[in-house]
């Protein structure tokens with residue numbers, strides 16, 4: 001026996017909710033317009049072109065900051081898997 005359920009998905013992070021308003025709230029709380037406010041190069045990455053860490057903010061959400069640490073570095077082709085929607089182009 002099966003039971004049909006209705007659920008809503010945040011199109012930003014993919015989280016599922018039974019309540020549509022919660023899914024909308026999830027989408028709206030994600031910050032996607034970012035501005036790099038600071039970069040940090042560490043000695044261990046002295047051969048690297050890109051910074052080891054970046055600090056980002058959103059000009060529309062004053063006071064909201066996040067720090068990102070570089071995981072890897074490569075070419076556009078090497079990261080194509082991150083953008084599967086662009087495969088046909």
Ligand SMILES: [Zn+2]
Pocket residue numbers: 010011012013014015026027030
């Ligand atoms: Zn979300």
